Amino acid sequence: MALVLGIESSCDETAAALVDSDRRIVAQRIASQDADHAPYGGVVPEIAARAHAERLAPMIEGVLSDAGVTLAECDAIAATAGPGLIGGVMVGLVTAKALAMASDTPLIAINHLEGHALSPRLADPRIAFPYALLLVSGGHCQILRVDGVGQYRRFATTIDDALGEAFDKTAKILGLGFPGGPAVEQAAKEGDPKAVPLPRPMVGSGEPHFSFAGLKSAVLRAHDSGKYGAADIAASFQQAAVDCVTDRLHIALSRMDDVDTLVVAGGVAANATVRAALETLAQDHSMLFAAPPPKLCTDNAAMIAWAGIERLAMPTFAPDPLDISARPRWPLDPGAEPVRGAGVKA
Numbered sequence: 001m002a003l004v005l006g007i008e009s010s011c012d013e014t015a016a017a018l019v020d021s022d023r024r025i026v027a028q029r030i031a032s033q034d035a036d037h038a039p040y041g042g043v044v045p046e047i048a049a050r051a052h053a054e055r056l057a058p059m060i061e062g063v064l065s066d067a068g069v070t071l072a073e074c075d076a077i078a079a080t081a082g083p084g085l086i087g088g089v090m091v092g093l094v095t096a097k098a099l100a101m102a103s104d105t106p107l108i109a110i111n112h113l114e115g116h117a118l119s120p121r122l123a124d125p126r127i128a129f130p131y132a133l134l135l136v137s138g139g140h141c142q143i144l145r146v147d148g149v150g151q152y153r154r155f156a157t158t159i160d161d162a163l164g165e166a167f168d169k170t171a172k173i174l175g176l177g178f179p180g181g182p183a184v185e186q187a188a189k190e191g192d193p194k195a196v197p198l199p200r201p202m203v204g205s206g207e208p209h210f211s212f213a214g215l216k217s218a219v220l221r222a223h224d225s226g227k228y229g230a231a232d233i234a235a236s237f238q239q240a241a242v243d244c245v246t247d248r249l250h251i252a253l254s255r256m257d258d259v260d261t262l263v264v265a266g267g268v269a270a271n272a273t274v275r276a277a278l279e280t281l282a283q284d285h286s287m288l289f290a291a292p293p294p295k296l297c298t299d300n301a302a303m304i305a306w307a308g309i310e311r312l313a314m315p316t317f318a319p320d321p322l323d324i325s326a327r328p329r330w331p332l333d334p335g336a337e338p339v340r341g342a343g344v345k346a
Helices: 034-040 045-067 086-103 112-123 163-174 180-188 213-225 230-253 272-284 301-312
Strands: 003-008 013-020 025-032 076-082 107-111 131-136 141-148 151-157 261-265 288-290
Touching (some): 013 045, 025 045, 076 086, 107 301, 112 131, 112 261, 112 301, 131 230, 141 230, 163 213, 180 230, 180 272, 230 272, 272 288
Parallel strands (some): 003 076, 076 107, 131 261
Antiparallel strands (some): 003 013, 013 025, 141 151
């Protein structure tokens, strides 16, 4: 039985968790920074890094206390080493290095995206490799084939903005508050998804890539026109986003062989409307649909600990060196061809 301490600090959630190889979340704590960033309508990197530095050590101590274990009883310490806001990533990784050195415990530097990619396997033991993955969060929007731990092939990415960012910016435009994703989803329940004529960027194009910058601009124009209420704009935006995602995913899935499971992960995967549309799409492709519970969709340390357990179980496992660097960008498929017109977010 392996027990791994996970540490997550890549954006605005400070988190620590203990997870074992029986897929049990033994203990978990998450500190939200929503109140710290709400006045600015988005995450301020400096504020986030300072909050991580203040909260992380007592949070780790609390998780160990909750579980009734010591650091010496952990088989490894897994920490997000990127991608993300570099200040926050450094706080978590340096903390993990110090604990690993002090306790002579192996360090595992985890790609935050791999934490999301493997999180459905923590929640559902039925999910076996390979599977198709839609990774949708505040910073990333990709479609990948997951053949194993560390084995990812990217089929599509965003050429500009991620879907989660589009949700957040829409919430800011409409004055719905922060965090934006849940606020837009709530407002959309009271609106008409056909009320506002919004574009579906990239829909109908031959390659399955995403683009949401134009959709954000259209939301701003609709708001500034004064013709539509916030609820109708929110509902219309959400429907446009769903239409874009399902169209792009349909093309990507048609190009994957021997894959019978569709998995969605990342913060946007907590959106019920998005989930329902993806489940229908999976059925149309005769695939099993799987999504982590909402608490494992947003940034959390349980998924980082689980990724550590997955890596610990590999025959080729070796601890990461204590001089490993934090990385602001870290693609899951570094060999993927650049997408024409894409920026650094791709």
